[in-house]
Amino acid sequence: MSQKGTIQGHYPYQDPSYAAGPYQDVGYADDDYQEAFYPEYEDQGQLELKTKRSSVDAWMAQPSTTLPRFKRRTIALFFLRLPAFLPWFFIMRGWYSLNAKDVLTLAEADVLGTGGEFTFLIAVSITPLITLTGSRWFAPLRRWYGIFFALIGISDATTAAITTSFDGGVFGRLAGHTFLVTGFLIVLIAGPVLLTANTPAQRRLGTYWKKIQKLTYIVWGMIVLHLALLDGFHPFDGPQGDGDPVFHQRFYQIVAISVPLVILRLPPVRRWITDKRAAGQQWKVWCTIAPMAALYLLAFAFIMNEEIFTGLQVMTLNPPAN
């Protein structure tokens, strides 16, 4: 990803002093700024250099005024990491009650599937957000949400293999329909990505590590395919809902979210954004991206709506009837 003439030519992190520290870490496959090591591993001397790179990063690197023992970034990341537990929080009662009232049979995929979807989408949103804002203090969320996506996916597949009502035994419950096959493949492909999502694996695997992490893009395509097969152009559960079926349509949601994320990974787009930022015209970037960002947020709001609405139904052992 460190090609000449790409965004990195414009980025101040390329200063070798940023990359020469003893705890240098390589970025993820989708990291445009891999020369910059992760904030967790910086020492004080490097911190001073890095504070120049973004006023927000510099502000986040300072100790909190209310909790001086912690940096602002540490506190912010703590709270931003919490939503990753939401799917397990919601499904816990279903597991604990051993599928009372068929709550897992009826709604586990809605809670854990949607949970896996939103954690994945947050993970792949981090790099475009770095491109857009120029800040990297939230970069560790990419690994965090990536790991949780895989773990939630594994728990989803395990629960589905035991509790769902598809014919054909465990195999039928995991792969008895085309959309189930794609879902199962997502979990299988996410396995190696999960196992290597740690710094020792990065160091040991060298250049192979990036190739393994690039499986993320295959997972992304499979998720889109999975939701297209699941919902098609009509919501999965038929005549129900709140009168806004298009907003609840999972395939439309992921397209609305994925399109801006893919566009913000294109080299000409990244160059245009960094050029504008360097020229002090960041507002032009925000104005241009605003409609896509609004659509992205709208789609995300409905994904979270599904997660919370169905999650509460599971928590109260009052699952949907279908």
Place this chain on the structure above:
Amino acid sequence: MNEETGAQAPARNISGFLLIAVPSVVAMVLLILAVPYYAGASARITSLYTNLADPADHALTAEVDGYALDEHHNLAAAKLDLSKVVKTQASFDNQLGEITFPPAPDPHVDLLIAADQKRIKLFKLQMQATTLRKLRAFDARDEAANAAVEEQVRIIRQDLGLPAASGALY
């Protein structure tokens, strides 16, 4: 920035800008279309309700007429009619629970389902009658159970802007 890079910059930048701007225009159009679509949600909820109520009413009319005839001379047929009524009502309730209604009719939907469940319980009890006389003895209680359902249906239909239903229909 050297001269070569500077000369290439406009061409490079315009492609980057267009790659964002064109999908953004599409997104803007979609957002504009989303406003009237969202505003039409209540009409779609009404349509979801009538899509459930109309076939249920159609089936119930036939089943209740059948029961009204059979309760005087054919116990087995009357019980069969009652079981069909119960099945239709239970199916309606299940599907009704899947619709998320606006705040005004929403509590009445819960009350309607509860009233319907009570009526279904009564009908199931009635189906255990061993004679036509015992079967008909439930009719007064049936009327009271119907009235509870009708009251909630009347409020829901009013809130959804629908004309009142006749008799024990949805």
